[in-house]
Amino acid sequence: EVQLVESGGGLVQAGGSLRLSCAASGFTFADSAIGWFRQAPGKEREGVSCISSSDRSTYYADSVKGRFTISSDNAKITVYLQMNSLKPEDTAVYYCASAPICGTVVVTTFGSWGQGTQVTVSS
Secondary structure (H helix, E strand, O other), X not given: OOEEEEEOOEEEEOOOOEEEEEXXXXXXXXXXXXXXXXXXXXXXXXXXXXXXXXXXXXXEOOOOOOOEEEEEEOOOOEEEEXXXXXXXXXXXXXXXXXXXXXXXXXXXXXXXXXXXXXXXXXX
């Protein structure tokens, strides 16, 4: 059974940084991908970033390119999302989820969701 646990969220001022962690168990990253999603109040859950173990490919939403970086530590079976130059519009609950491959990083292709971690960016 795959279990994912997010951590690292918090309250920061605009321009600040956070690093989110997604710790996995019951998970073989060698055959999988981990994606980061976010959902703001009243908004659809959207793909933010993804990393695939099979080809080491990564994905970033246009809104976060150049500011966010995804990485993985296979020894710890953990995926990180380094978030720099944060903006108020980044405020959301951030989730990690697993899939066979990153693909187009849409909600319908991912499963085994974590519980989410709140990121709040003040102006």
